[in-house]
Structure formats: structure tokens, C-alpha cells
Amino acid sequence: MEKLRxxxxxxxxxxxxxxxxxxxxxxxxxxLHISKKTIYKEFDxxxxxxxxxxxxxxxxxxxxxxxxxxxxxLDIVEKLSRVIVCLPDSYRNIDFRMAxxxxxxxxxxxxxxSSRIESDWEETEKLLKQAMEEGKLRKxxxxxxxxxxxxxxxxxLGSEELSKTSVSYEEALNGMIDIIINGLRV
Numbered sequence: 001m002e003k004l005r006x007x008x009x010x011x012x013x014x015x016x017x018x019x020x021x022x023x024x025x026x027x028x029x030x031x032l033h034i035s036k037k038t039i040y041k042e043f044d045x046x047x048x049x050x051x052x053x054x055x056x057x058x059x060x061x062x063x064x065x066x067x068x069x070x071x072x073x074l075d076i077v078e079k080l081s082r083v084i085v086c087l088p089d090s091y092r093n094i095d096f097r098m099a100x101x102x103x104x105x106x107x108x109x110x111x112x113x114s115s116r117i118e119s120d121w122e123e124t125e126k127l128l129k130q131a132m133e134e135g136k137l138r139k140x141x142x143x144x145x146x147x148x149x150x151x152x153x154x155x156x157l158g159s160e161e162l163s164k165t166s167v168s169y170e171e172a173l174n175g176m177i178d179i180i181i182n183g184l185r186v
Contacts, residue, residue: 002042004034004038004042005042005043005052006056007032008028008032008039008042008043008049009049009052009053009056011028011031011032012028012049012050012053013053013057014031015027015028015031016098020098020101021098021101021102021105021106025039025040025046046106047106047108047109050102050106050109051109051112054109054112054113054116055116058116058120060088061086061087061088062120063088064086064087064088065083065086065123068082068083068086069083069123075136076127076130076131076134076136077131077136077137077181077185079127080124080127080128080131080181081177081178081181083123083124083127084124084149084173084177085170085173085174085176085177087170087173096156096157096169098163099113099157099158100157100158100159100160100163103158110158113157114154114157114158117150117153117154117157118150121146124146125142125146128142128145129142135186136185136186137181137184137185137186138184138185138186140184145180145184148180149176149177149180152176152180153173153176156169156172156173156176
């Protein structure tokens with residue numbers, strides 16, 4: 001990926017973290033010391049920029065997931081827990097509790113975010129199946145477990161309720177996976 005596009009997307013993440021959806025293209029251009037015209041040479045509009053940023057974020061999540069999957073020091077249940085709630089280190093300071101703002105202002109971008117959450121479950125499903133087969137987790141229909149996890153994540157992102165608390169998105173994810181995994185433990 002070209003460095004300029006990456007810098008712009010990282011600025012989107014930074015601006016979102018600071019201002020929620022109230023940031024402007026001017027904010028990005030000021031942060032990066034580039035013109036808005038330069039941004040629009042890379043991205044046709046704000047929607048395209050947001051779509052690319054969602055993909056950029058999920059690519060980073062997939063890279064972090066691969067690290068977890070290749071970590072032989074983790075047992076199967078720990079790998080499963082970490083994969084489900086994995087956030088790249090560079091994203092830990094993002095206030096995902098404000099993602100609900102996308103739902104009204106940029107519904108197509110929110111839909112893309114939601115569809116990305118619902119996709120790429122193959123590795124997680126393999127871990128769930130393996131943990132159940134090894135007797136580490138009680139047997140439960142995997143689609144049900146998946147729906148519970150997706151539902152919790154989408155509720156965290158799609159509702160302003162979490163933003164009204166002092167609980168961070170990462171703390172909410174960790175609490176959710178702790179409840180789910182401990183509820184499945186044999």
C-alpha cells in the first residue's frame with residue numbers, strides 16, 4: 001500500500017479517536033500537512049476513504065490474528081479467546097465506543113464494518129471445534145456461539161450505550177469473551 005494512502009487512513013483513525021465523526025477532511029489535511037486536493041487524489045470522497053480505512057483496519061486485525069495462531073506458547077482456549085477479541089497494538093487507543101456514530105451518518109460504511117465482523121470466521125471456527133473435540137469447551141453448536149459473539153460485538157459498536165460508561169471497548173470485549181469462554185468451559 002502506498003505510504004500516502006496509509007498515512008491518510010491512519011489520520012482518519014487518529015481524528016476519529018479525537019473527535020468521533022465530527023472530524024473533517026480539513027482536520028486530516030492539517031494533521032498531515034497536505035492539501036485536501038492531495039487527499040482527494042487518493043480517495044474520491046469520504047465514503048471511499050472510510051471503506052478503505054475499514055479494510056485497512058481489518059487487514060491489521062488479520063495480521064495480529066495470524067501472530068496469535070502461530071504462538072505455540074498459548075493453549076487452545078487462550079488462542080481462541082485472543083483471536084476473538086484481537087486488536088492490533090496500534091489500535092488499542094481507538095475509542096471504538098464511538099463507532100455507533102457511523103450507523104446514522106455513514107450507514108454504508110457501518111454496513112461494511114458489520115459485514116467484516118461477520119466474515120472470516122474460519123480460523124475461529126476451527127479453534128472452537130478443536131477445543132470442543134479436546135474436551136476443553138463443552139459442545140455447543142458453533143453457529144450459535146458465533147452469533148452470540150457477533151451480536152455482542154455489533155451491539156458494542158452499533159449502540160451508544162457503551163460510550164455512556166467508563167468501560168473501554170477493549171475492556172468490554174475482554175469481559176464478553178471471559179463470560180462466553182467461562183460459560184463454555186468444561
